[in-house]
Amino acid sequence: MANVPGAVPPNSAQIFDQGYRRYDGPRTGFRGSMRTMVTHSLRHALGLGRSARFKIIPAAVVIFAYLPAAAFIGMAALLPEDLAAEGLLPTYAGYYSYIVGAIYLFAGFVAPLLLCTDRRTGLLGVYLASPLNRPSYLLGKALATLILLLLVTLGPPLLMLIAFTLESTGPDGFVEWIEVFAKIVLSSLVMGAMFAVVAMAVSAATDRWVVATAAVILIMPGSAIVTDVLVNEADLNSALRLFNIPNLPRELIFRIHGEATGGASLWRPQENSTWTLWAAWFGYIATGVGFIWARYRKLLVRR
Amino acid sequence: MATATTVPSTADKIVPVTDSLVSATNVVKRYGTFTALSDVSFEIRHGITGLLGANGAGKTTMLGMIIGLHEVDSGSLRVLGSDPWNAGVAVRERLGYSPEHHTLPGDLQANDFVRHIAELHGLPKAEAATRASDALWLCGLGEERFRPMGTMSTGQRQRVKLAQAIAHDPEMVLLDEPTDGLDPLQRDSMLDLIRHIATEFGIDVILSSHLLDEVERVCDAAVIIGEGRTVAAGTLDELRGTGTIGVVVELDADPTQISSVVERLRSSGAQVNVDGRRLVVEGDDDSVFDLARDACAATGVGIARLSRKRLSLEDVFIESLG
Structure with missing residues (x-):
């Protein structure tokens, strides 16, 4: 074909692949860094974007946490209202008796996965080479752990509240509904924060997540058994109950819901006052946070 | 600094x-x-x-x-x-x-x-x-x-x-x-x-x-x-510096001839390091070139390569660390 002056040659089409280039667009700053680390941690712990085997444990725990709630919602729908009111259905505080094991299993799975893995794989060094620093890294990990635990501490009772309300067996009136809702949120935070801090403190002590997971799962029932034996069998001071890690937040939840009297709670109210329980709870949170910070502040990130 | x-x-x-x-x-x-x-x-x-x-x-x-x-x-x-x-x-x-x-x-x-x-x-x-x-x-x-x-x-x-x-x-x-x-x-x-x-x-x-x-x-x-x-x-x-630290001479010769070249260079007062057919004659001026060339000519040995030896980073590194 003859070329015509001024015409576009027939083979002049080109594909411009820009590929890697400099970037001068907007940046999300520190908040963006925090958001992406929390999101990534949540996805990682839940096994999202990972192969099926990483989804098994979180899925199983979520099922164990929600299954009793689903069963009680079904019972409430099927049983006559007076039977449901006769104590066949658990209270919002009492519901944790069914799922506390699943909650501390989840805490033992999540916190070591989020903390130990970063140290063991050297990813902590990559994180700390980003705009995050040690406090913000730990804050992000704590937020992620708490959000994951709220999935199993807040989700089921909230589901029950909504379902009971729809079935007309929930709180009477808007004000009472809001009051119950607030108590459920506070209760889930009390349990979620305590388990998160304990599990993170254990995870800060070792780089091996299997060891940390085993330690968290053993510490929870272990502390309950030891303190129960000491107080109930050896008749030692009932203040030792404050070292019962899984039951301290559970007892506080009974008090938050006003169920400490009438034999519904775990401990006799006269043994330890509500203020003592709150002080112990804050003590656990402060000690745990202090220990985690002490470990990370001095942690040598060599690689 | x-x-x-x-x-x-x-x-x-x-x-x-x-x-x-x-x-x-x-x-x-x-x-x-x-x-x-x-x-x-x-x-x-x-x-x-x-x-x-x-x-x-x-x-x-x-x-x-x-x-x-x-x-x-x-x-x-x-x-x-x-x-x-x-x-x-x-x-x-x-x-x-x-x-x-x-x-x-x-x-x-x-x-x-x-x-x-x-x-x-x-x-x-x-x-x-x-x-x-x-x-x-x-x-x-x-x-x-x-x-x-x-x-x-x-x-x-x-x-x-x-x-x-x-x-x-x-x-x-x-x-x-x-x-x-x-x-x-x-x-x-x-x-x-x-x-x-x-x-x-x-x-x-x-x-x-x-x-x-x-x-x-x-x-x-x-x-x-x-x-x-x-x-x-x-x-x-x-x-590395711009100067040289010697001359590299690669010889086209058998071991006996190489020995005689080395002997001749050393008798002239030159410091010589031998690595097979490769000799490094220390010195940083042009006279080292002449010395090497003359030693080879006198013993009838062929020169495969004659070049300046410059400091490598390795030399700097070793020298720096003493």
Whole structure:
């Protein structure tokens, strides 16, 4: 074909692949860094974007946490209202008796996965080479752990509240509904924060997540058994109950819901006052946070 | 204080500017009773700078302080104009870092990992996704970018680390032993890639290595750390100097003839090192050339090659460390 002056040659089409280039667009700053680390941690712990085997444990725990709630919602729908009111259905505080094991299993799975893995794989060094620093890294990990635990501490009772309300067996009136809702949120935070801090403190002590997971799962029932034996069998001071890690937040939840009297709670109210329980709870949170910070502040990130 | 001033020696080298990227003055770092760095002073300017030293010399500690992971015990350190410990966030968002280890999360896909690190450095989500892909293509992992990192070879993981260090478009990247674990071909390819990133995109590079030849091949300047001190710093030309340290003579001869040449040279007062058919006659003036030529002519030995011997970085390194 003859070329015509001024015409576009027939083979002049080109594909411009820009590929890697400099970037001068907007940046999300520190908040963006925090958001992406929390999101990534949540996805990682839940096994999202990972192969099926990483989804098994979180899925199983979520099922164990929600299954009793689903069963009680079904019972409430099927049983006559007076039977449901006769104590066949658990209270919002009492519901944790069914799922506390699943909650501390989840805490033992999540916190070591989020903390130990970063140290063991050297990813902590990559994180700390980003705009995050040690406090913000730990804050992000704590937020992620708490959000994951709220999935199993807040989700089921909230589901029950909504379902009971729809079935007309929930709180009477808007004000009472809001009051119950607030108590459920506070209760889930009390349990979620305590388990998160304990599990993170254990995870800060070792780089091996299997060891940390085993330690968290053993510490929870272990502390309950030891303190129960000491107080109930050896008749030692009932203040030792404050070292019962899984039951301290559970007892506080009974008090938050006003169920400490009438034999519904775990401990006799006269043994330890509500203020003592709150002080112990804050003590656990402060000690745990202090220990985690002490470990990370001095942690040598060599690689 | 030693100064590293970039002087490009070839056309593709980076245009030097006078701004100091990293400035260390009498930096000391201790871990308990152990002193990792006792007196480190240097200045790093634009281009590719090698941070050289034997294993355990304090290179990784120095990189850690540049990133702001460790606080300087005494002395002064400025990175991109700021104190990296106190202005860590502001400094680190302008840096990329590739760590030494290869144990990245094995179940994560390379693309997800690079995108996540890009987002951590402040790139919006969509932009991070695009640039993660572009960075992995640039590093030669375009087809492999959706593979879990645990299934990748060491060479591929080194490339992933480089990709995550540059995906967010840093002003400067710090590469800690980027060729560690690579075979010679992969090593060459990685060094070419590092050179390409610096020359094509103007990203300044600090390359920590204990391999002198790779620093010599790819870097514009070097800082040599030994026993916790700066033992030398400057452009490679400055470090090597312009003078010669002798003459290399490669002989076309049998061992007996070589011995007679060596004997003749030594009888003339020359210092001669013998390495097979290769002789190194020490001396830095033209008379050494004449001496070598005359010795060969007198014994009837053919010369295969006659050249000046210049200082290599290895010579500088050995000399610096005493």
